[in-house]
Amino acid sequence: MQRCLAALTPPLAHPHEIQHEHRDGNPAAFRWSVLLNSGLSGLQLAIGIGFGSLALIGDALHNLGDVAGLLLGWGAEQLSARPASKQFTYGFGRSTQLAAMANAALILMASAVVIVEGLQRLAKPVEVTAGPVAVAAFIGILVNLGSARLFGHNHGHDLNKKAAVFHLLTDAAVSAAVLVSALLVQFTGIHWLDPFTGILVGLAVAWTGWKLLRQSVVVALDGVPPGINMEAVETTLASLPGVVNVHHIHVWGMSTSQTALTAHLLRNPQAVNDMELIHQAKQALAELGIAHSTLQLENLP
Ligand SMILES: [Zn+2]
Ligand SMILES: [Zn+2]
Known part of the structure; x- marks a missing residue:
């Protein structure tokens, strides 16, 4: 039925099609977030393992996932800035989506580990030393609120930045939940509260991983953006x-x-x-x- 006769593209149309991605990438904010989040996850992981808190380990793995996301995103952005070549005629714009997919896989694996471990500890509670756990959770709140301020200063109108600030505030809330659970364990002596909080943290982490995975799969299948x-x-x-x-x-x-x-x-x-x-x-x-x-x-x- 349909005959495809003429393929016409006006030669003048191309110059205005070239879009520049205006990422003013704030390198200082980026470096600080990577540094602070790495330090924070290391500290939380050590204290979580040392003092028996799965909730804190979950928080640490989440923050580690954030570091991976930041680094993967950075690498992909460097790559996507490279011009198109004879072999990669689209350029490398989609490398950001590959990075998102890899990060989603990492996040889902980490959350699975936390949830499975949480179920095991519900059945067989582990003694939690609440003091150091509470301190590490409190540092988590400070770091995330500090990072939110760092990002929030410039470009309040940028949607991506807004999402980043929202994410950091959510992270602070997760650390706050870990802090509350540590205090409750301290005052009530109910040790299963910690793995219970850990499972909730694991589920929250799994949810972000799932959303990330869905978005990147849409792109991988050439879905409508x-x-x-x-x-x-x-x-x-x-x-x-x-x-x-x-x-x-x-x-x-x-x-x-x-x-x-x-x-x-x-x-x-x-x-x-x-x-x-x-x-x-x-x-x-x-x-x-x-x-x-x-x-x-x-x-x-
Ligand atoms: Zn046709
Ligand atoms: Zn986070």
């Missing part, structure tokens, strides 16, 4: 002057910030100038968040 309204894309293309039918629409993410589209437009060549049509289509698509589009024009049968 969040924030793109497919119905709007279809109706916009179909309602362009001279267009009779739109088919073979594909939308996917080339990186976290660049969205690409290919589509076939069946148009009446008498009703519309091709260059004009492509120009209009690209402009309309850019307004819908798609800056990298490739369109194929086809004649009425």
Whole structure:
């Protein structure tokens, strides 16, 4: 039925398609978060293991996952800044998604370890020395609130930064839960409270890992990126002057910030100038968040 006759891309369209990712990457904040979080997880892990607190070990593994996430994200960002090559014609934008997937796997494994260990300790409680555990949890609160301040100072409007600050505040809340549980163990002598809190922490960690995994799988399967309204894309293309039918629409993410589209437009060549049509289509698509589009024009049968 459909004959694909002409593949036209106006030569002028490309220069404005080049998107620059404006990550002003605050290197000082980054270095401090890695340093503080590594130190914190090391301390929490040592005290958690030494004084029998699974809740603290869970908190430590979570913070370790954050360090892994920061480092993986940093490496991927370096990679995605490299220009496209003859072999990797899309560039390396998707390396951030590979990093997210690797981090999700790490987080899920860590949470599984904590949950399984928690169930075992519920059955056979381990003696917890609450004092040092409470101190380490308190340091966790301080470090995360401090990091939140560090990030919160610049770019309050940036969504990514907002998410980072929210994450740090959640982390502070997790440490607070560990602190409360340590104090409760101290005053009530109920030792299963600690593995119970540990399991809750493990579940919270598993939830973040699951969300991360789902997002990266959408990208791996060339899913439509969040924030793109497919119905709007279809109706916009179909309602362009001279267009009779739109088919073979594909939308996917080339990186976290660049969205690409290919589509076939069946148009009446008498009703519309091709260059004009492509120009209009690209402009309309850019307004819908798609800056990298490739369109194929086809004649009425
Ligand atoms: Zn076609
Ligand atoms: Zn965290």
